[in-house]
Amino acid sequence: MTIRTLQGRTALVTGGSRGIGAAISKALAQAGATVAINYRERADEANKLVDTIVKADGRAVAIPADVSQTSAVAQMVERVKSELGPIDVLINNAGIAITRGIDDLSEADFDRTIAINLKSVFLCTRAVLPMMRAKQWGRIVNISSGAARGAGSIGPHYNASKAGIEGLTRGYAARLVKEGITVNAVAPSLIETDMVRGQENLVSRIPLGRFGKADEVARAVMMLLDNAYMTGQTIALSGGMAFN
Numbered sequence: 260m261t262i263r264t265l266q267g268r269t270a271l272v273t274g275g276s277r278g279i280g281a282a283i284s285k286a287l288a289q290a291g292a293t294v295a296i297n298y299r300e301r302a303d304e305a306n307k308l309v310d311t312i313v314k315a316d317g318r319a320v321a322i323p324a325d326v327s328q329t330s331a332v333a334q335m336v337e338r339v340k341s342e343l344g345p346i347d348v349l350i351n352n353a354g355i356a357i358t359r360g361i362d363d364l365s366e367a368d369f370d371r372t373i374a375i376n377l378k379s380v381f382l383c384t385r386a387v388l389p390m391m392r393a394k395q396w397g398r399i400v401n402i403s404s405g406a407a408r409g410a411g412s413i414g415p416h417y418n419a420s421k422a423g424i425e426g427l428t429r430g431y432a433a434r435l436v437k438e439g440i441t442v443n444a445v446a447p448s449l450i451e452t453d454m455v456r457g458q459e460n461l462v463s464r465i466p467l468g469r470f471g472k473a474d475e476v477a478r479a480v481m482m483l484l485d486n487a488y489m490t491g492q493t494i495a496l497s498g499g500m501a502f503n
């Protein structure tokens with residue numbers, strides 16, 4: 260039985276409708292949090308996940324917003340606040356992976372990746388901080404990647420976006436710890452979601468011999484939420500491929 264450590268808390272998961280975000284949304288609901296599940300365009304998947312959580316006696320709503328856009332983030336956060344209450348837990352998970360070689364990488368690919376993967380973390384953090392500061396309690400977990408430190412398989416734009424997330428994580432962590440707010444990162448490598456579909460050849464790089472599961476990433480996130488003393492850290496999950 261899951262201990263309901265987040266009873267009475269409200270959580271926002273960006274890109275929470277599929278893959279890793281969906282597993283995190285379910286884990287948060289099982290721990291008693293009311294969950295706002297953000298998505299960009301696939302409403303069906305987000306609504307299906309809400310139904311699953313509600314059927315298991317959890318509380319969740321689906322909220323569309325492109326988290327790379329300032330006004331969309333402001334509207335999303337206002338909606339969560341008015342429908343579910345102030346946000347206590349923010350999981351910055353939304354991300355894209357446009358695979359490009361260094362000679363094919365365009366300025367548009369670079370800008371889009373930085374806006375969705377990195378700028379969104381700044382926009383969402385800035386929008387929720389007043390609520391966390393008012394309560395002197397908050398938990399922020401940013402989903403990075405093994406590509407923040409290693410070569411990765413997507414491209415330098417993706418490496419840069421994830422390394423930037425870890426910089427934001429430490430920058431915010433140092434400045435917010437005195438206010439009861441922790442900011443950490445989880446850095447998975449090769450997790451079985453739509454993002455790695457069709458790239459089964461990559462399994463040969465993983466010493467454990469299989470892709471990771473979204474639920475394994477969710478368990479690392481949950482571990483960070485229950486610890487006021489741990490901040491500014493990155494927890495890596497890579498089946499033995501890399502060590503921080």
Ligand code: NAP
Nearest residue numbers: 274276278279299300301325326353354404449450452454
């Ligand atoms: P995924 O299955 O492709 O799901 C991506 C999620 O992000 C979807 O819910 C999608 O919404 C949402 N999204 C994309 N762009 C968005 C935007 N602009 N605004 C709001 N939501 C947006 O991806 P995943 O594999 O679960 O990855 C989740 C996170 O983990 C990403 O940050 C990724 O970089 C990171 N990660 C993944 C792996 C891996 O191997 N899978 C490894 C390391 C790190 P829609 O459904 O509406 O499109």
